[in-house]
Amino acid sequence: MGGHSSGVSDRVWTVPNILSMLRLLLVPVFLVLVVAGEYVPALVVLVVASLTDLLDGYLARRLGQITRLGQLLDPAADRLYIFAALLGLAANGLVPWWIVVVIVARDVFLLVLGIVLANHGYGPLPVHQLGKAATFALFSGVPIIMLGLAFPQVQPVSEPIGWAVTIWGAFLYWWAGVIYAIETARVVRQARVSPPPASDTLEQGG
Structure with a gap:
């Protein structure tokens, strides 16, 4: 285990990181739904992504699995969902x-x-x-x-x-x-x- 005195490790395959990766994989699905004007399922994807965001943060602290990769994936996922929503809505002229x-x-x-x-x-x-x-x-x-x-x-x-x-x-x-x-x-x-x-x-x- 790549642990550090700061409590932040270099591990990749942790439960919180896997949740963050799944959240990132849902970004293109979310973008396609927004562009297609399917706003109800797009919101469902966004809610699922938000719940996994809360869950992976909780698990990272609870299980002592705070990692450098997680610190990068978490804000990246948030930004990508914001960008995807804005791009999709702008593409539809909304x-x-x-x-x-x-x-x-x-x-x-x-x-x-x-x-x-x-x-x-x-x-x-x-x-x-x-x-x-x-x-x-x-x-x-x-x-x-x-x-x-x-x-x-x-x-x-x-x-x-x-x-x-x-x-x-x-x-x-x-x-x-x-x-x-x-x-x-x-x-x-x-x-x-x-x-x-x-x-x-x-x-x-x-």
């Missing part, structure tokens, strides 16, 4: 493409920051609470929009709420991105003064 560009551009921005950090010998920045809040808002807002598409009876209520939460989430997403950029600049300045730690294993940014 949401504007600018919202897709705003969300994707922010993650590209973070990828660039990650490359800058790697060039200075550092890993990704630790998760900021604002980033978690932004992801939660987006992961809630987009399904609320879809809920109105699946059940037109609730659309007059769900659509404005869904859009409010989604736009707020996009704003927080970029706000967190700015915070990561400021932190990256601080780390790079420090790296010019002193060498990076021998083993910098920071968690993936949200």
Whole structure:
């Protein structure tokens, strides 16, 4: 077992990681359903994915199976479901493409920051609470929009709420991105003064 003093292991085949992998495998199924306008089954897939997300997090802590792979798969799955929902809805003309560009551009921005950090010998920045809040808002807002598409009876209520939460989430997403950029600049300045730690294993940014 590749355990570490931090309690984070290098294991791959753990129950939480298998659940995360299954959640990732459902992403293309979810995207196809959204593009096809099958919003009820798409929401069912999203609910199943959300439940497995909660379950794998619980099991990872309960079984002591927190892994580096799991720390990467979990946020990746969340982002992919958000992207898939937005892409599918935009393809159907139900949401504007600018919202897709705003969300994707922010993650590209973070990828660039990650490359800058790697060039200075550092890993990704630790998760900021604002980033978690932004992801939660987006992961809630987009399904609320879809809920109105699946059940037109609730659309007059769900659509404005869904859009409010989604736009707020996009704003927080970029706000967190700015915070990561400021932190990256601080780390790079420090790296010019002193060498990076021998083993910098920071968690993936949200």
